Amino acid sequence: MTDVSPRCRHCAAPLELSLVDLGVSAVSNSYVPLDRADAPEPKYPLHVRVCTACWLAQVDADVPPAEIFTADYAYFSSFSESWLAHCRAYCAAMTARLGLGPDSFVIEIASNDGYLLRNFVAAGIPVLGIEPSGSVAAAAEAAGVPTLVEFFGAALARRLRAEGRRPDLVCSANVLAHVPDINDFVAGVALLLEGEAIYTVEFPHLLRLIEEVQFDTIYHEHYSYLSLLAVERIFAAHGLRVFDVEELPTHGGSLRVYACLAGASHEEGPGLDRVRAAEKAARLDSPAGYAGxxxxxxxxxxxxxxxxxxxxxxxxxxxxxxxxxxxxxxxxxxxxxxxxxxxxxxxxxxxxxxxxxxxxxxxxxxxxxxxxxxxxxxxxxxxxxxxxxxxxxxxxxxxxxxxxxxxxxxxxx
Missing domain, CATH: 3.40.50.720 (NAD(P)-binding Rossmann-like Domain)
Known part of the structure; x- marks a missing residue:
């Protein structure tokens, strides 16, 4: 008999623990033009399950990315002043922390309309944005941010590596949850890094989602719902080591994770033990942490x-x-x-x-x-x-x- 039960997108274990079933829903960023008001729109199941092997929370049915991140994708990051201020502060902090300058190189994955990279451009730091949606990528180019209109994964990372484009910093904000093949994505990040180069990624914290009932952050565009516990395991499987983490107020409570190649010399920061302990206290390594x-x-x-x-x-x-x-x-x-x-x-x-x-x-x-x-x-x-x-x-x-x-x-x- 064929096993048709959903499998974890990271480790392929059966998904037997349900977090919440939100029924069948339209794709959240697929706004309906007025001239199509009477046309039916596709709807998909929206059910989040948790893998009890690696503790990755995830939707159990994938909507093809091309149906979400379309040429006329409607989400533009630059319409929130508080988010723009957050990104300016990040760029200043990373420039100081890594000593970035004209001879450095920064890549942002899912660079949207250039909301973040334009801060590095203004400081004279070379950049490259990678963004699959043509509409927002065009806005980034108009703002002076060089942008590749492609989905990111290991194949693109190998191509950039072959071209000699080796970044000092790879960054992404709120993208790791957006990729259906999380293994291919993280493998691509590892391919881009060399020596002491680092990767930073921000994502809404699963702990906050559960504690504050933030179920509305569940939608088809978010394939995964991330804890530090799961991220450390996924990164380690691809040769990356998490060496620091910051807790952020953005998006109802997020984490900014710092990672490097396993053999790099970056020392562990104090945030790691703090967040690990918080997740342990919330029993995110047990079915009890997801009950109710x-x-x-x-x-x-x-x-x-x-x-x-x-x-x-x-x-x-x-x-x-x-x-x-x-x-x-x-x-x-x-x-x-x-x-x-x-x-x-x-x-x-x-x-x-x-x-x-x-x-x-x-x-x-x-x-x-x-x-x-x-x-x-x-x-x-x-x-x-x-x-x-x-x-x-x-x-x-x-x-x-x-x-x-x-x-x-x-x-x-």
Whole structure:
């Protein structure tokens, strides 16, 4: 009899532990053009399981990357001021830490619209961006960031190595979770490194996802949900050694991992023991660490729908801010459509005048909020709440209240 059970994308062990099943959902960054409003859109299962051999959490059904990271991919990193500030600080810190200069070379994998590398360009440090989505890569080129429009993996790394393009620093932010073949990706990173060169990677921390019920960060674009425990095992399998880690506030709580070749001389930093201990205390190396999460997710759904239905019953108007992928997971899992949230706004022109995938809520420019002046604005990218509330402070002073749904309903007075 053929074994059809899902297998771990790293170690191929059977995936027998379920974290949460969010049902069938549309692809979160596939915004629907208005002229296709009546056309069906593809939907896929969204079920996260945990490998009890290597402890990698992952979706158990893959959407082909070409259906997600398309030529007209709508996510542009440069629309968040707080994220741009975070990246400026990173570039300054790495330039100082590694002594980068005109003779150095930096590669960023999944460089998007050049949001990060342009800081190195401004400092006269040679760079190369690697970005599979043509729309955002074009924006990077226009900003003076040389960019290859390709998916990254071992084959591209071998080609760059053959061309003599050996970086001092390889970096990536929020990309490791986005690759279906995580082994090919990490093998490619190892091929790029030489001597004391380092790789830094940032990703939302699985520990924060579980503790703070951040289930809306689960969507098809995220193939994996990462802990330090799993990342160290995957990296070691490809000849990389994690030598430091920082805990970051971004995306609801992230890790920045520093890695090098196994034989490099970088000493271990203090963050390693701290994060290892936190994950051990949370029992991420045991099924017990993942128990009960699905029930807590269901409680968020009940709370969010109850808030929206009470607002509608009392005649209070509700809009949404931020056509974020995480917001689409929330809306689709909770079964929310235009009957409960008539419209959403976003600063990104690529998302305006579209419909949110799955929920089909129309997206407008931010000015729509000022025309409608809703009683409540649900902030879908809750990780940017402070930035968004500050941008819309005039609306707040006029009486609009801001709402987040994760981990529980919270209304800003």
């Amino acid at each position: 999460f699905a029930a807590r997710v269901e409680a968020v759904r009940r709370g969010f729908r109850d808030f929206l239905e009470r607002a509608r019953a009392s005649g209070r108007s509700v809009a949404a801010y931020g056509a974020a992928a995480k917001g689409n997971t929330l809306l689709n899992y909770c079964g929310v459509g235009p009957d409960l949230i008539p419209f959403c706004v976003d600063r990104n022109p690529a998302k305006q005048n579209t419909l949110l995938p799955g929920s089909r809520i129309p997206v407008f420019a931010v000015e729509k909020l000022y025309a409608e002046r809703p009683d409540f604005v649900v902030i879908l990218p809750w990780n940017l709440k402070a930035e968004i509330v500050a941008q819309l402070d005039d609306l707040r002073r006029a009486g609009t209240r801001f709402v987040t749904a994760v981990p529980t309903i919270a209304v800003t007075a």
